[in-house]
Amino acid sequence: MEESPYIVKDTPGKGKGMFATRDIKRGTCIISESPLVYISKTDLVGTLQALNAMSKKNKKYFLALHNSYPELPQDVGVIKTNGLPLGSNSLDGAVYRVISRINHSCAPNVCHSWSSKLKKENIFAIHDIPAGSEILTDYLDRLMTREVRLKTLAAKFRFTCQCKNCVSESSEEFDAAVNRIDECSDLIMSCATFDPRKSIGYVREALGLIDKVGGWGKTTFYYDAYQISARHSNYMLAKEWADLLVESYRIEEGEEGEKYERYLRFSQNPKSHEMAGLGGYVNLTGA
Ligand SMILES: [Zn+2]
Structure with a gap:
């Protein structure tokens, strides 16, 4: 064994x-x-x-x-x-x-x-x-x-986190990134319909910040980018985003995972989203 x-x-x-x-x-x-x-x-x-x-x-x-x-x-x-x-x-x-x-x-x-x-x-x-x-x-x-995290962990779980992010001397860079990632989330939604190129730009910014601070939570951004691309008939790009989404869920949940199974169809057929094509064509290449 x-x-x-x-x-x-x-x-x-x-x-x-x-x-x-x-x-x-x-x-x-x-x-x-x-x-x-x-x-x-x-x-x-x-x-x-x-x-x-x-x-x-x-x-x-x-x-x-x-x-x-x-x-x-x-x-x-x-x-x-x-x-x-x-x-x-x-x-x-x-x-x-x-x-x-x-x-x-x-x-x-x-x-x-x-x-x-x-x-x-x-x-x-x-x-x-x-x-x-x-x-x-x-x-x-x-x-x-860091401040919100430590307060939440103390209130809900009654411990003071001693992880490397919580004990590091400065959390300014990390905190600024987290705040900006939250802003990007809102901006992605507010621009998705009338300025999808800008929206995709915010997705890329958020993903870059997550990488920079070694954070997690990319799947929601991959899914946003997939939906925006599919809605605006950029099916090649939509497939690239769906592939990233599905690969992330494969790592996080395995091929038996429900999210992996749920989103696999978007990678296999990026036009299968209910909103596909409904936003008319906007060229998102290079956005
Ligand atoms: Zn911590």
Whole structure:
């Protein structure tokens, strides 16, 4: 049997953490795990029933997880500390024996995604990870300035992040980039219809800034650029953007991933978007 690519062990100041046991290539699925228990923000009775229905073994794993809320009943504290949504923005979530041990970094080397088909949470390497390194995910769902990030992590997860981005002497460059990326997002939308060339320019600016600061979150920009190109009948360009989008999701979620499957058709046939061609032709070459 192949050796597991990770080990869970104690990590100074952070309880337990997950570490690479060998070099892990970008795009590798490090672990695919079924939940210990499902939880729901909208169905507390159901959550309670699920907690009661857990096997003895699973309950033991559950109660051994870290609890940042000792003043609350332990079940509630463990859920608040370790629960992950079933896909971004979902009000339903789950707690995992292993995946819930992965610590946070604002410069993560993995991302997680829920597969409703497999009913499993998957962790994919988004960078090459050398053997011995800690495997780290970003608990936040978008890039934020250092001040906002630290406040959000302290409020939601009760820790002070010590990642390389948070302890670096100056965060001015990073923060300026994050603010400009947010501005670009708004500008892309506001120009998309009447000045699509400008819109594509803002996409490129945002992508350049993400690269510059080693950030993440390019897929939304790839998708914007694909839609704008397809809407304005630039199907060669639309395909290039769709290819980048699909490749990113392949790395983040694998070929079994729902987003990979959902967007693959745009790469195979860039005209298949419902808005394709509706904006008339505008030459976007070189934009
Ligand atoms: Zn940090």
